[in-house]
Amino acid sequence: MSPEQSSPEQTTAVSTDPRGIDGPRVRAWIAQRQNVDADAVGFQVLSVGRSNLTFTVTHDGAPTWVLRRPPLGHTGGSAHDVKREGRIMAAMGPTPVPVPNVLEIVDDPDVLDVPFVFQDHCPGFTIHAPEDLELIPAGGSVRESMLDMVGALSKVHAVDVDAVGLGDLRRPGGFVERQLRRWLGQYEAITTRDLPVIGEVQAVLSEEIPPENATGMVHGDVKPNNMLFDRTTGSVQAIVDWELSSIGDVVTDLGYLLAMMFVDDSLTGIWTPGAEEGSPTAEELSAHYSTLTGRDTSNVPYYAAFAVWKLACIREGVYTRLLQGKMGDLDVDPEEAGASVESLASYALDILRTGRI
Numbered sequence: 001m002s003p004e005q006s007s008p009e010q011t012t013a014v015s016t017d018p019r020g021i022d023g024p025r026v027r028a029w030i031a032q033r034q035n036v037d038a039d040a041v042g043f044q045v046l047s048v049g050r051s052n053l054t055f056t057v058t059h060d061g062a063p064t065w066v067l068r069r070p071p072l073g074h075t076g077g078s079a080h081d082v083k084r085e086g087r088i089m090a091a092m093g094p095t096p097v098p099v100p101n102v103l104e105i106v107d108d109p110d111v112l113d114v115p116f117v118f119q120d121h122c123p124g125f126t127i128h129a130p131e132d133l134e135l136i137p138a139g140g141s142v143r144e145s146m147l148d149m150v151g152a153l154s155k156v157h158a159v160d161v162d163a164v165g166l167g168d169l170r171r172p173g174g175f176v177e178r179q180l181r182r183w184l185g186q187y188e189a190i191t192t193r194d195l196p197v198i199g200e201v202q203a204v205l206s207e208e209i210p211p212e213n214a215t216g217m218v219h220g221d222v223k224p225n226n227m228l229f230d231r232t233t234g235s236v237q238a239i240v241d242w243e244l245s246s247i248g249d250v251v252t253d254l255g256y257l258l259a260m261m262f263v264d265d266s267l268t269g270i271w272t273p274g275a276e277e278g279s280p281t282a283e284e285l286s287a288h289y290s291t292l293t294g295r296d297t298s299n300v301p302y303y304a305a306f307a308v309w310k311l312a313c314i315r316e317g318v319y320t321r322l323l324q325g326k327m328g329d330l331d332v333d334p335e336e337a338g339a340s341v342e343s344l345a346s347y348a349l350d351i352l353r354t355g356r357i
Contacts, residue, residue: 124228140234175248220244255303
């Protein structure tokens with residue numbers, strides 16, 4: 001998913017108010033709440049697509065706040081629930097977890113037709129392309145930034161969800177078992193073809209579910225482009241994009257991170273720094289997490305396989321909607337998207353068989 005915030009040079013200036021923002025009403029609201037001149041408030045698109053939409057809000061041309069809202073055409077439901085996402089970030093604020101500072105969670109149709117989260121702008125940078133590595137400051141390194149990303153993740157997993165008021169997000173039953181049912185159900189509801197490998201992997205995953213290591217807050221989409229790294233230290237300044245977060249087995253987050261970092265990006269579509277850029281190995285990152293948390297990470301390959309299989313299910317939905325012409329202007333070849341589904345599922349099966357990511 002796209003990062004929530006970025007530096008001024010990473011934002012895209014627009015000459016008119018972007019789609020998804022009712023400029024006059026939102027400007028008036030910001031002017032009243034922040035005691036500024038409405039005419040000095042501007043909006044820049046930061047992230048768009050199938051995730052929640054994110055806009056940098058400028059004051060006198062300087063990035064000052066961030067507004068995050070559901071996608072265009074969103075009609076409600078649990079997906080893209082920005083109020084839930086904002087509530088989680090706000091609860092993390094007083095903890096050691098690095099998160100953006102949430103100012104308000106707004107659900108007022110007189111301001112915007114959908115709920116939104118209004119937060120302070122964070123001036124960090126994300127890592128989602130090779131050129132982003134040039135933003136790591138002198139004295140820092142890719143290795144240190146990636147290790148700090150695992151350190152930030154360990155802080156998420158140390159949060160007492162009851163103490164911060166998020167205990168009601170728990171759901172009955174085993175976390176991975178629920179996830180397996182959910183994603184298989186979504187795959188079966190949308191696919192128009194027979195891909196036996198999807199069911200084969202799901203059956204193995206269901207049979208080999210590890211005992212839950214520790215239950216806590218799971219971010220659900222942890223990877224370098226959902227981190228804001230500090231421009232002066234290279235350390236994690238904020239973790240963003242919490243829309244997939246839930247309460248469950250926290251080590252699933254580590255498995256997901258390692259899958260996104262070490263499965264070939266031609267399959268995942270996600271670029272991350274590798275050994276040639278100085279990144280630690282999967283084993284080093286896993287060992288670092290274990291040292292910080294004291295948790296057993298021996299089942300991480302299973303969780304990585306689960307993450308890759310889940311991505312295959314998601315990609316099948318993209319493929320089907322592309323064939324149906326329901327993906328708007330998304331520039332993706334349907335046949336390439338379709339072929340990646342089987343490749344991802346097969347890769348997940350290989351991880352389960354070999355125990356290696």
